Amino acid sequence: MGAGALFIAVFLACAVEAVEATTIVLAAGTARDWRSATTGLIAALAALAIITAVLGPAVTAIPLQALRLFVGALLLIFGLQWLRKAILRASGHKALHDEQKIYRTQLTLASAEPVHRRAGLVPDAYGFTLAFKGVLLEGLEVVFIALTFGGNAHEVPLAALAAVCAVLVVAVAGLALRAPLARVPENTMKFAVGVMLTSFGTFWGAEGAGARWPGSDAALLVLVPAIALFAIALVGLLRRTPAPAATADPVAEGS
Amino acid sequence: MRQLRAFGLFAYDFVIGDDWRVAVGVAAGLVGTYLLAHDAGVAAWWLVPALLVTLLPVSLWRAVRRH
Numbered sequence: 001m002g003a004g005a006l007f008i009a010v011f012l013a014c015a016v017e018a019v020e021a022t023t024i025v026l027a028a029g030t031a032r033d034w035r036s037a038t039t040g041l042i043a044a045l046a047a048l049a050i051i052t053a054v055l056g057p058a059v060t061a062i063p064l065q066a067l068r069l070f071v072g073a074l075l076l077i078f079g080l081q082w083l084r085k086a087i088l089r090a091s092g093h094k095a096l097h098d099e100q101k102i103y104r105t106q107l108t109l110a111s112a113e114p115v116h117r118r119a120g121l122v123p124d125a126y127g128f129t130l131a132f133k134g135v136l137l138e139g140l141e142v143v144f145i146a147l148t149f150g151g152n153a154h155e156v157p158l159a160a161l162a163a164v165c166a167v168l169v170v171a172v173a174g175l176a177l178r179a180p181l182a183r184v185p186e187n188t189m190k191f192a193v194g195v196m197l198t199s200f201g202t203f204w205g206a207e208g209a210g211a212r213w214p215g216s217d218a219a220l221l222v223l224v225p226a227i228a229l230f231a232i233a234l235v236g237l238l239r240r241t242p243a244p245a246a247t248a249d250p251v252a253e254g255s
Numbered sequence: 256m257r258q259l260r261a262f263g264l265f266a267y268d269f270v271i272g273d274d275w276r277v278a279v280g281v282a283a284g285l286v287g288t289y290l291l292a293h294d295a296g297v298a299a300w301w302l303v304p305a306l307l308v309t310l311l312p313v314s315l316w317r318a319v320r321r322h
Contacts, residue, residue, distance in 0.1 A: 069285065072285075073281055073282065073285055074270065076281050076303070076307075077270060077271065077272075077277060077278045077281050078270065078272075080277050080281070080307070080310065080311060080314070081272035081273065081274075081277070083311065084273070084274070084277070084311065084314055084315060084318070085273075087311075087315060088315065088318060088319075093318065093319050140269070141269075198307070202303050202304055202307060205281070205284075205285050205288075205303055206285070206288050206299070206300050206302070206303040206304075208285075209285045209286075209288035209289040209292065209299070209303075210288065210289050210292030210293050210299065211288050211291075211292050211298070211299040211300040211302070211303075212292075212298070212300065213300050214300065219300070223304070226304075227307070230308060230311075231311075234311065234312060234315060238315060238319060241319055
């Protein structure tokens with residue numbers, strides 16, 4: 001796999017997760033307390049750094065064949081989840097991911113909780129917990145994607161760089177705007193990430209199980225567009241099926 | 256014990272997600288690929304893509320029907 005494709009896949013996936021985490025931190029800071037939200041953000045980043053430091057060497061120590069089978073299976077299951085939700089959203093059978101709406105809901109929920117202020121780094125425990133949980137949960141997906149892609153391609157530093165770049169770009173934009181990044185084409189990005197995760201999961205999973213792809217790595221050049229076209233065709237088919245008013249709770253929406 | 260259970264539920268939701276049949280199908284496809292490649296000694300690359308074009312529409316159809 002080309003270094004460029006690896007970088008783009010990890011960057012897109014991580015940017016999507018970072019946009020979601022930024023919305024939660026902004027809501028925690030605005031509705032509750034900025035110091036607590038910032039402390040929660042830093043604590044979650046520290047926890048993610050420790051998880052990466054522990055899992056990173058472990059992933060790279062696994063023999064390549066076994067790694068490809070294990071990681072390929074996980075990526076394929078994970079990717080199909082993303083793609084399934086993206087197809088349902090694109091065809092009108094699931095509510096589109098709307099950062100503004102999620103932000104407003106989080107603000108309302110956070111504002112409704114009583115405030116018990118204390119001195120110190122965490123004046124408001126609710127704001128801290130909200131930011132910490134949001135960043136940790138979204139960040140775990142970033143760590144998972146960066147480590148699996150990087151480990152399989154023997155390019156963990158490049159995958160980590162793509163993840164850090166994505167998080168920095170989104171964090172700087174979020175801080176500059178002090179508003180949810182609603183203009184980011186999140187639903188389209190999720191669709192693209194779903195296609196990439198599913199394609200690479202298919203390729204590595206089958207290879208790890210002992211299959212030999214015609215054309216070796218070049219098979220990915222067929223696999224990625226073929227899966228993208230198949231997904232677009234499914235969106236077209238599902239659009240013909242009457243969709244109920246999308247009622248999914250946007251806050252509970254995952255990837 | 257409660258924390259262990261909560262972690263298990265989180266891990267399940269994180270990896271398996273909304274439709275466990277997809278995960279089972281993927282596992283079965285990879286086992287089938289292994290058997291075809293190692294025991295039967297035939298080209299096995301097509302099995303996972305073939306499974307994918309079956310699993311995804313079925314899972315989507317179930318999701319649409321549930322609404």
